[in-house]
Amino acid sequence: MNQAIGVIDSGVGGLTVAHELMRQLPKEKLLYVGDTLRCPYGPRSEQEVKRFTWEMVNFLLEKKIKMLVVACNTATAFTLNELQEHLDIPVIGVINPGARAAINATKNMHIGVIGTDGTIRSKAYPEALLNIHSEIHINALACPLFVPLVEKGILQGETTLQIVSETLEPMKKNNHIDTLILGCTHYPLIKDTIQQVIGDHVSIISSSEETARESSAILEYHEILCKDDRIPYHQFYTTGELATFKKITQRIFQSSEDKVQTVVIEHATIT
Amino acid sequence: MNQAIGVIDSGVGGLTVAHELMRQLPKEKLLYVGDTLRCPYGPRSEQEVKRFTWEMVNFLLEKKIKMLVVACNTATAFTLNELQEHLDIPVIGVINPGARAAINATKNMHIGVIGTDGTIRSKAYPEALLNIHSEIHINALACPLFVPLVEKGILQGETTLQIVSETLEPMKKNNHIDTLILGCTHYPLIKDTIQQVIGDHVSIISSSEETARESSAILEYHEILCKDDRIPYHQFYTTGELATFKKITQRIFQSSEDKVQTVVIEHATIT
Incomplete structure (x- = not known):
């Protein structure tokens, strides 16, 4: 089955998922597709997030995909069920894998979740966690400044440390809490700072790998x-500015220089 | 959906999978069901393993199950495809999860696999690994003495160290190799000795957790x-001697004493 896997995100956060998909x-x-132009999705209404997500999905469906990965927590929180219901290909979100990994990691049953306003508002993580395990205690916190920071490419330094x-x-x-879920695919890009602030005793769960x-x-x-067995070529689209998107792609893929060679980045108009 | 998950194994090895299922x-x-009476499956013919496996499956189907976990590598190697084809419930084996975890863990792409004669003979692991990743180097070794050792409850000490x-x-x-797959669900019970012998630089993958x-x-x-949300009661059956089976169950579940209380162990005649 040589069709591609489709990956959608509000911007560059899903690149951490794409990187893991390429590795595994x-x-x-x-x-x-990264909807950088309209990022962040976090503060938007459910209705708006749904509309934007469907626009990305339709863009990819036209190019034929065999599976869809919703690599954005906000989009997963608001549209996963609807997408799973309407599409005849498998659809995977990032929330349940993260929840499962956290349940696997925690020893004291106290789990923290950080995410965008939208994700935290949706209560998708508490629901996913309690669906599996009734005795989990959850501490959820919206971090509205993290996505704009990452989208600007400010991944370390004084400003990052202060905001975090x-x-x-x-x-x-x-x-x-002994376990913290990065409930937004942008956050792995500032994981070191988050770990430094929250302390080494807390296991950080990135849903990208999961x-x-x-x-x-x-x-x-x-x-x-x-x-x-041929090396695949990957096609990445951004609705926004090409330069920053390319810069962040290169930073994420820096540990695997050969992978960068197989990625073609283009601009897309999806509306 | 309150039906049970069915778990089958040639004996006590699958208890490591059951323990992880209860935790996660x-x-x-x-x-x-553990077919302790006819364990080990490793040296048996494909035909015999298939017949024994179907006998366990039919025993569980009569009691109604919503999913089947084939918690035995030998049974997975020889019957997974057939079971997936014939049953109308999801069927999961232990080989692919282990292969995926190993690909996730290895850095130098050299992976070792140890298992029973049957599992190694079937080449199921090389097939699963190369299916996902063409550049993996595999070193496979049959360890026919490990299962009889574990089934006797000899999980540590001089004899174990010498045989390993x-x-x-x-x-x-x-x-x-930088990664070693325990390609038999009995092996996690002697994991410490295996780690001691193979060296700390090798990551050991137990497919139970995966x-x-x-x-x-x-x-x-x-x-x-x-x-x-009620605490479930679990029903474990062995075709063999109750005493050893109970002893090993208790040893596996020793870290979670409350879990032991929820397990009822009985003898079963499945043929």
Whole structure:
């Protein structure tokens, strides 16, 4: 099955998922859309997030994809059920894989979740966690400044440390949590600073790795793994400015220089 | 969906999978059958393994199960495809989850696999690994003495160390591997000794944890997670001697004493 896996995100955050998909499923071709122009999705209404998400999905469906990965927590929170219901290909979100990994990691059953306003408002994480485990205590916090920071490419330094420290202050006061879910795919890009602020005793869960692993399981379960041994070429689209998108792609993929060579980045108009 | 998850194994090895399922999916009820009487499956013919496996499956189907976990590598190697084809419930084996976790863990692409004669003979692991990643180098070794050792409850000490050292000698000579798959669910019970012999630089992959995680993903994907918050009672069956089976169950579940209270162990005649 040589069709591509479709990956959508509000911007560059989903690139952490794409990177993991390329690492764990090196035979699979990716088609990525980042809606950088209209990022962040976090403060938007459910209705608006749904409309934007469907626009990205329709863009990819026209190019034929065999599976869809919703690599944006806000889009997952508001549209996953609807997408799963309407599409005849497997659809995977980032929330359940993260929730499962956190349940696997926690020892004291106290889990923190940070995400955008929209994701935290949706209560999608508490729902996913309590669906599986009734005795989990959840401490959720919206971090509205993190996405704009990452989209601007400010991934470290004084400003980042200051914003992360101030934002996580209410969560630090509650020092019960032993596990923290990065409930936004942008956050792995500032993971080091988050770890520094929250402390080394807290395990940080990035749903990117987990989502890639489950994508592999679902592809195999549906018998649609790519059998072709040729190195795939990936097509990444952004609705916004090309330069920043390219810069962040290169930073994320810096550990695997050869991977960068296989990615073609273009501008897309999806509305 | 309050039906149980069915778990089958040639003996006590699958208890490591059951334990992980109980930890990661605490709301789910388990029905377990261990064919201790006819264990080990490793040296048996494909035909015989298939017949025994179907006998366990039919025993569980009569009691109604919503998903089947084939918690035995030998049974997975020889019957997974057939079971997936014939049953109308999701069927999960232990080989693909282990393969995926190993690909996720390896850095130098050299992966070792140890298992029973049957599993190694079937080449199921090389197939699963190369299906996903063409550039993996695989070093596979049959360890026919490990299962009888574990089934007797000899999980540590001089004899264990000696047998593990002698058996793994050919694999130690090839010191390229950075990841070792325990391709038999009995092996996690002697994991410490295996780690001691193979060296700390090698990451050991136990498919038990991975299989439980994927079971959780598949249950959610099919929307058949149990919604009931009451503590489930689990029913474990052995075709062999009750005393050893109980002893090993207690040893595996020793870290979670409360779990032991929820397990009822009985004898079963499945032929």
